[in-house]
Amino acid sequence: MSPASVFVCLSLTLLSDYPVIRVKPDNSGVVTDGVKHSMNPFCEIAVEEAVKLKEKKFIKEVVAVSCGPTQVTETIRTALAMGCDRGIHVEVSGKDYEAMGPLQIAKIFAALAKKEEASLVILGKQAIDDDCNQTGQMTAALLDWPQGTFASEVTIDGEKVKVVREIDGGLETIKISMPAVLTADLRLNTPRYATLPNIMKAKKKKIANMKPADLGVDMVSRVEVLRVDEPPTRLAGVKVETVDDLVAKLKANGTI
Amino acid sequence: MAFDFAAHEMSPHMAEWDEKEIFPVETMRKAAQLGFGGIYVQPEVGGSGLSRLDTSVIFEALSTGCVSTTAYISIHNMCNWMIDTFGNTEQREKFCPELCTMDKFASYCLTEPGSGSDAASLLTTAKLEGDHYILNGSKAFISGGGDTDVYIVMCRTGGKGPKGISCVVVEKDTPGLSFGKKEKKVGWNSQPTRAVILEDCHVPVTNRLGQEGQGFNIAMRGLNGGRINIASCSLGAAHACVQLARDHLLVRKQFGEALSNNQFLQFKLAEMATKLVASRLLLREAAVALQESRSDAVSLCSMAKLFVTDECFNICNQALQMHGGYGYLKDYAVQQFVRDIRVHQILEGTNEVMRMIIARSLLSESG
Numbered sequence: 135m136s137p138a139s140v141f142v143c144l145s146l147t148l149l150s151d152y153p154v155i156r157v158k159p160d161n162s163g164v165v166t167d168g169v170k171h172s173m174n175p176f177c178e179i180a181v182e183e184a185v186k187l188k189e190k191k192f193i194k195e196v197v198a199v200s201c202g203p204t205q206v207t208e209t210i211r212t213a214l215a216m217g218c219d220r221g222i223h224v225e226v227s228g229k230d231y232e233a234m235g236p237l238q239i240a241k242i243f244a245a246l247a248k249k250e251e252a253s254l255v256i257l258g259k260q261a262i263d264d265d266c267n268q269t270g271q272m273t274a275a276l277l278d279w280p281q282g283t284f285a286s287e288v289t290i291d292g293e294k295v296k297v298v299r300e301i302d303g304g305l306e307t308i309k310i311s312m313p314a315v316l317t318a319d320l321r322l323n324t325p326r327y328a329t330l331p332n333i334m335k336a337k338k339k340k341i342a343n344m345k346p347a348d349l350g351v352d353m354v355s356r357v358e359v360l361r362v363d364e365p366p367t368r369l370a371g372v373k374v375e376t377v378d379d380l381v382a383k384l385k386a387n388g389t390i
Numbered sequence: 391m392a393f394d395f396a397a398h399e400m401s402p403h404m405a406e407w408d409e410k411e412i413f414p415v416e417t418m419r420k421a422a423q424l425g426f427g428g429i430y431v432q433p434e435v436g437g438s439g440l441s442r443l444d445t446s447v448i449f450e451a452l453s454t455g456c457v458s459t460t461a462y463i464s465i466h467n468m469c470n471w472m473i474d475t476f477g478n479t480e481q482r483e484k485f486c487p488e489l490c491t492m493d494k495f496a497s498y499c500l501t502e503p504g505s506g507s508d509a510a511s512l513l514t515t516a517k518l519e520g521d522h523y524i525l526n527g528s529k530a531f532i533s534g535g536g537d538t539d540v541y542i543v544m545c546r547t548g549g550k551g552p553k554g555i556s557c558v559v560v561e562k563d564t565p566g567l568s569f570g571k572k573e574k575k576v577g578w579n580s581q582p583t584r585a586v587i588l589e590d591c592h593v594p595v596t597n598r599l600g601q602e603g604q605g606f607n608i609a610m611r612g613l614n615g616g617r618i619n620i621a622s623c624s625l626g627a628a629h630a631c632v633q634l635a636r637d638h639l640l641v642r643k644q645f646g647e648a649l650s651n652n653q654f655l656q657f658k659l660a661e662m663a664t665k666l667v668a669s670r671l672l673l674r675e676a677a678v679a680l681q682e683s684r685s686d687a688v689s690l691c692s693m694a695k696l697f698v699t700d701e702c703f704n705i706c707n708q709a710l711q712m713h714g715g716y717g718y719l720k721d722y723a724v725q726q727f728v729r730d731i732r733v734h735q736i737l738e739g740t741n742e743v744m745r746m747i748i749a750r751s752l753l754s755e756s757g
Binding site: 327328329330331333334 | 391394395423424425426429433438439440
């Protein structure tokens with residue numbers, strides 16, 4: 135039995151090469167108004183992998199999902215232009231969006247995956263704005279599905295998925311049964327450019343709209359952000375003349 | 391998407407293509423795979439079916455990666471469109487699909503050694519003999535000449551003046567088709583430019599686009615779009631140069647502070663940016679007018695070509711000046727943008743001819 139549908143869960147993040155990110159004056163967060171947003175790079179890799187699996191005929195349908203305000207539909211369209219078949223936009227805006235964290239998102243993705251009977255849920259390993267690296271893992275836990283995180287190679291073998299994972303010690307290969315959750319790491323693939331014809335076709339593909347309440351998910355956050363600060367400005371260094379001076383200074387400030 | 395393609399696939403090679411005079415066939419075919427081979431050609435023969443405005447936006451983005459290559463892609467697109475628009479079904483099905491994928495490349499041949507601005511005075515003859523035309527003459531400054539597969543040639547089948555001109559498609563390797571030496575140019579070095587020589591070149595009548603005597607009309611219609619495209623390339627170059635200049639001003643220090651603190655340079659940068667935006671708006675308006683076949687389209691396209699190519703050249707030139715001595719070195723991209731877009735003020739109708747067209751439109755009774 136070949137897997138029916140794969141869910142690719144996307145995140146919209148602050149543009150990766152944006153030069154200056156500012157902390158809000160009240161230290162409650164980072165300024166996002168007017169800052170260019172785009173699809174999280176690891177999510178692009180996730181989309182590419184899902185579309186590749188469909189091209190190899192391992193799966194029948196790829197659904198692109200994302201949570202957030204209206205802006206997020208553009209990200210879903212990009213995924214559709216890369217080859218996803220349809221999209222789902224879970225609308226979260228205003229205060230709920232600001233408070234939204236990995237747990238809330240994972241609850242939404244888990245609910246959707248169950249509802250639509252997905253065989254695979256693929257996400258980027260982490261979002262480059264908050265670097266949480268939690269959503270994939272939480273989604274798997276909520277669904278009680280096996281997870282293959284930090285994937286640098288994915289092969290479908292019947293009812294199982296072989297995942298080569300990038301870990302601190304090197305590479306680990308595991309075999310997990312489907313349905314499963316995978317998170318994409320940098321070297322999994324190189325995302326394709328969306329072609330002009332596909333961008334045009336994507337305009338006609340369906341993006342369904344729903345709210346977290348429709349899935350029975352409560353968006354209340356258990357995490358309260360107390361404060362966001364910029365990293366301390368780099369202090370000037372101190373030059374010393376000899377190695378003895380260096381050792382003395384390091385001892386004096388408690389480093390050794 | 392075009393911006394990404396330009397940044398990743400073109401920009402890193404721009405200098406090398408210029409220096410080694412490489413015609414980047416592989417990269418252009420990659421671009422064709424994304425749909426850039428026949429942007430405003432109809433989908434049923436392999437094109438992307440987009441509008442003139444979309445096209446302008448695409449060429450502007452691609453030019454930030456390499457003006458010379460993008461300009462060639464735009465010429466190729468114009469030739470493809472001519473066959474798509476004026477060709478019959480057989481011609482469209484024969485040529486367009488391969489042009490859209492860039493399996494085959496195209497060149498446009500109107501200018502001759504003796505007729506540039508005065509294009510209607512062209513001398514290349516096409517004598518009808520049975521089911522073939524015999525072409526004799528030469529064309530000058532042909533982009534892609536010698537390396538391309540399909541040549542759209544304007545030639546004289548009838549009497550003097552524009553009404554005697556027809557348009558034929560000459561395929562590579564047709565006996566009687568040969569090329570001059572590769573020209574050494576100041577810019578546009580990623581595309582070869584050669585004279586195209588026709589000596590008793592037999593071309594089947596079935597390769598004629600449209601009716602006899604329709605050639606000049608086809609040429610002029612093609613040029614309206616070609617002017618938008620070339621101006622778009624200038625715009626992309628100016629956009630890139632404004633960014634390069636800004637980055638340099640922030641980094642370079644003289645007299646104890648960054649150049650960006652200097653009011654004259656701030657004002658100059660502001661003027662450059664303002665003219666860039668003004669150029670972009672005029673160009674997009676012209677593109678829309680052309681798409682909608684408005685009565686003022688020809689005039690607007692000429693105005694856009696004139697204004698945009700002039701202003702953008704000045705912007706790029708200013709950007710070079712802001713780099714100081716470094717701007718003159720080939721290690722810095724800004725000089726290549728300046729060299730590459732200088733010719734945009736000359737080809738596709740000189741900016742002087744643009745003035746002629748605009749004046750004629752203003753002074754005519756219906757204008």
